[in-house]
Amino acid sequence: MSAAGGLQPSIVFVGFMGAGKSTALAAARAAGMPTVEIDQLMEASFGSTIPQAFERHGEEGFRAREAEVVGSLLEEADDGGAIALGGGSVLSPRIRAALGRHTVVWLQVDAAEAWRRIARSDRPLASSAGDVERLLDVRLPLYEELADAVVPMGDREIVRRALPMLRRLAELPAGTKLLWASAPGGEYPVLVGRGLLGCGWWPLESRRFLISDRSVGPLYGDRVGPLGGRAEIEAGESAKTLSSTEDVLRAMARAGATREDHVVALGGGVVGDLGGLAAHLYQRGVPVVQVPTTLVAQVDSAYGGKVGVDLPEGKNYAGAFQQPAAVLADTEVLATLSAAELAAGFVEVLKTGLLAGGALWERVRAVERIDPAGLDDVVFSCARYKCAIVAADELDTGLRNVLNLGHTVGHAIESATGYTAYRHGEAVGLGLLAALRLSGAPALRDEVEAILARQDLPTRLEVPVEVDAVMESLGRDKKRTAAGVGFVLLGEPGEPRIGRLVDPAKVEAAVKELQA
Numbered sequence: 185m186s187a188a189g190g191l192q193p194s195i196v197f198v199g200f201m202g203a204g205k206s207t208a209l210a211a212a213r214a215a216g217m218p219t220v221e222i223d224q225l226m227e228a229s230f231g232s233t234i235p236q237a238f239e240r241h242g243e244e245g246f247r248a249r250e251a252e253v254v255g256s257l258l259e260e261a262d263d264g265g266a267i268a269l270g271g272g273s274v275l276s277p278r279i280r281a282a283l284g285r286h287t288v289v290w291l292q293v294d295a296a297e298a299w300r301r302i303a304r305s306d307r308p309l310a311s312s313a314g315d316v317e318r319l320l321d322v323r324l325p326l327y328e329e330l331a332d333a334v335v336p337m338g339d340r341e342i343v344r345r346a347l348p349m350l351r352r353l354a355e356l357p358a359g360t361k362l363l364w365a366s367a368p369g370g371e372y373p374v375l376v377g378r379g380l381l382g383c384g385w386w387p388l389e390s391r392r393f394l395i396s397d398r399s400v401g402p403l404y405g406d407r408v409g410p411l412g413g414r415a416e417i418e419a420g421e422s423a424k425t426l427s428s429t430e431d432v433l434r435a436m437a438r439a440g441a442t443r444e445d446h447v448v449a450l451g452g453g454v455v456g457d458l459g460g461l462a463a464h465l466y467q468r469g470v471p472v473v474q475v476p477t478t479l480v481a482q483v484d485s486a487y488g489g490k491v492g493v494d495l496p497e498g499k500n501y502a503g504a505f506q507q508p509a510a511v512l513a514d515t516e517v518l519a520t521l522s523a524a525e526l527a528a529g530f531v532e533v534l535k536t537g538l539l540a541g542g543a544l545w546e547r548v549r550a551v552e553r554i555d556p557a558g559l560d561d562v563v564f565s566c567a568r569y570k571c572a573i574v575a576a577d578e579l580d581t582g583l584r585n586v587l588n589l590g591h592t593v594g595h596a597i598e599s600a601t602g603y604t605a606y607r608h609g610e611a612v613g614l615g616l617l618a619a620l621r622l623s624g625a626p627a628l629r630d631e632v633e634a635i636l637a638r639q640d641l642p643t644r645l646e647v648p649v650e651v652d653a654v655m656e657s658l659g660r661d662k663k664r665t666a667a668g669v670g671f672v673l674l675g676e677p678g679e680p681r682i683g684r685l686v687d688p689a690k691v692e693a694a695v696k697e698l699q700a
Contacts, residue, residue: 192264193354196283198274198327199291200320201310202301203337205268208291211344218265222254222273229253234270238308251276258282272309272319274326283330287354290331295320297337325543333362334568336575342366349373349387357383361564365571367578369489370507374571376482376564380514382407387473387510393441395432395459396450397423400477404517408448408475413439417458421603424454424493426502432462446471446509452478453485453608457500460491464506471509478521479529479559480609482513483536483566484587488574494603498660499595505579515563518556526554527639528609534635535589535616536566538628541678544569549631554639585682589672590616593695596657597649605647613641618694622686623673645698654695655688 195212197205206221213219223234229249230237238246254269255278261267267286273279293301298320299313310316333353335346343350346364353362360377373387381404386392391412394405397419405414415435417423436447449459449472456474463472476486492503518526530551537548544565570587577584594615598606606614613636620629633643661669670683671691 192262193286194258194261194264195266195289195350196258196286197266197268197289197291197343198283198330199271200293200298200323200327201271201307201316202298203271203291203293204340204343205291207340208289208335208343209266209268211341211347212266214344215347218263220257220261220265220267222250222257222267222269225253225257226250226270235306235308243309247272247275251278254279255282258286261286272323274323274330280326280330287332287350288330289333289335289350290327291335291337291343292327293337331361333364335364336366336572338366342371345371346373352385356380356385359560361560363564363568363571365487365507365511365567365575367489367507367571367575369505369578370509372508372510374487374511374513374567376513376515376560376567378514378516378560380512381475381517387512388446388471390471391441391445392448392473393436393439393445394448394450395455395462397452397455400451400455403520404450404475404477408450411448412445413441417455419454421454421494421598421608424458426493426495429458429462429465429493432458433466436462436466441466441470443467443470446473448473448475450475450477451481452476453481456481456486457491457503458493460489460506460508461493461503464491464504469506472506474508474511476511476513477517479518479526479556479563480532481529482515482518482563483529484532484570486511486513487567487570488584489578490580498657499599499603507578511567513563513567515556515560518559521556523554523640525607526556527641528607528613530554530639531590531609531613531616531636531641533562533566534632535587535612536569538616538632538674538677539586539589539680540565540569541676545677549635551635552638582682585670586672586680588682589674589680590619592658592661592669592671593618593654593691595661596654597645599657599660600649600653601647605649606642610642614643614645614698617643618691618698619671619673621694621697622671622690623675623681625675628674628676643698651692651695651699655692658691 197208209219259282295317299316357379363374365374394411394414398416399419401416415432417428447463449456474486476482489505489507492500495501537545590612594612597611668685673681673684
């Protein structure tokens, strides 16, 4: 995505059949943008309908003409309008090359929903659900590679609501990617890129109130200004308390913050959780912009709207759901993290790869050395995975439990050691090993242990801790029901199983194994 020679890039909608490209184009037209629908150009070029053109010329002949017509259009388009490509247009190398200077928006739809939408239409290449699955498998990597922005399937108005942000994307630092996250509690842009902080763009126009910690605030606080006020907490999990939250709320009140203002949560997961809770509580709720500065926050905790603080009795025992107004993940700041902090954050990447399976798992398992300059695609992929889960189960009543993989034992280890012995990611890494043992997946457990060791992460409880203390903390897990603690188990990457009750003796054995 780039503008060259003063030309105005177009917004180009790509996606599978039934993804809603025509609806998106209608939204652009209603916003006063010039629009072009490729299917109409192709019908004019052939002098027939698309199905007739396929029948007369075959797919090869159709694709050759498409490459010529669409390639020329994209190479010459300079009016800042909107273009909707055909579902298979991205198969052409010429078209893919020509998309380079435009803003490519992938309208994401899964195979089942695509077939539901097109089953009664006349599509030359898709006459069955099986055809749809096969075609989408081929095209999916191309959509992912080309997309500057991803808008998952939603109601017919979703592109209209996202369009102002889509139009601004070309003004942001080169390489910035946008995900339009959507959940029942709210929609918001997720921006991942290098140099987002201090670039001059901000998602809200109201006054900003900064919440950060004493390590991050001095480094980046000036980049998110101008500020109407600021509050800083101590760095680390020990500051994630109701007492610290009260201090922040009172600082906001003294600064004269109103319901028309918004919170900027600048920092890692602790700041994001506490800052989000403060925003939720202040005058019964103000917006929050999450600006994650650690790897664990950029790939996981900044998204989804879970905010809260710890009690002595357990992690995240006091909290709420508040979707952010926006998330700005500037991957450039990851270069300032220590190797140990990067490695701890990588555990959340590893967890997400295990849950997602497929291409993301292959990407994650192949990492030899964590290079902060090469994590943009991983951060964006993890954000997409988590936001998709949240969209399906915002309030954590079912599917969202998968995100707890490794966290059940991990949180218990953190609690049993007073939140001082291990970084969150280090504890979750140990929790992953326990979960995979309980899953009966010894080969996968061995591979994960090797991945952790490769990044100098603990694979044993190096800090002395009593098994009984860990088991006691497990018994206070906030997701515990009358039946017991439900574990997330995983036999194969991409195939998590939630809410599984496990014999406490087996859990104790898995924890003891970590002591060896």
